[in-house]
Amino acid sequence: MTTTDHPLVTASRQFRAVAAMVRDDQWDLPTPCPDWNVTEVLGHVIAGSQMSAAIAAGAGRAEAIDLLSTQFISGDPLAALDVALALQEAALVDSAVDDRVCQHPAGDMPGAQLRSFRMSDLLVHQWDLARAIGVNDTLNSDVxxxxxxxxxxxxxxxxxxxxxxxGPSGTVPDHAPLHERLLDLMGRRP
Incomplete structure (x- = not known):
């Protein structure tokens, strides 16, 4: 698998594509993510990507928490997102990070689990943004x-x-499309 074929890169590119569709008048729109508007979802993804890159490189838990509380969106949200996603990809796509213990705020975890967390975050928040701004919310089936x-x-x-x-509603049948079951599991109601 080449770097550009990596599922984290796919998830990053698809999140970024939806973020690029946000119009100037949509930054304050509510999202399906409780209590977060479009700007806050984007800020969360940027901060989470910055934090993940740092802890994959050896930052401690306290530093990771400080990064999560930092405001990364400035006058150019897409530029901030591009930087954060590039740092995250550089840190997490390489399989050398898979067994490295990362000090995530939720607890120590191997880099492979951190990568998985980031893919799930990008995926569900891609859907949140798409729903909020009224664009195609189709998710990559491989991711x-x-x-x-x-x-x-x-x-x-x-x-x-x-x-x-x-969490899960308990109302989505086992035979429903996988993306619907996943979104429901992650507290979304498609």
């Missing part, structure tokens, strides 16, 4: 499958984590 494989084992406790809204 959906990877994220499903990583997230679905957490289904029994996902609502208790506090990061996926109310």
């Amino acid at each position: 959906v499958q990877i994220v499903w494989d990583d997230i679905s084992p957490m289904a029994p406790v996902i609502a208790q984590l506090g990061v996926f809204g109310n």
Whole structure:
């Protein structure tokens, strides 16, 4: 697999493509992500990408938390996003990070798990942005499958984590399309 074929790069590019469609009059629109508008979702993705790049490179938990509380959006949100995504890709696409222990604010984890977290974050927030601004919300099926494989084992406790809204609704049947089941699991109601 080449770097450009990596699922994290795919998720990054697709999130960025939706972010590029945000019009000037849409930054304050609410999103399906509870309590966050379009600007706040973008800021979350930028901060999370910056933080992930830092902890993959060896930053400690305290530094990671400081990065999450930093405002990365300035006068050019897409430029800030481009920098953050590039840093994240450089840090997480290389398989050398897979077994490195990263001090994530949620707890120590291998780099492979950190990469998975970032793919899920990019995927669900791509959907949030698309829904908020009224553009195509189709998700890449390969990335959906990877994220499903990583997230679905957490289904029994996902609502208790506090990061996926109310968690699964229990109303989406097992035969529903995978992207619908994943979004529901992550607290979204497609």
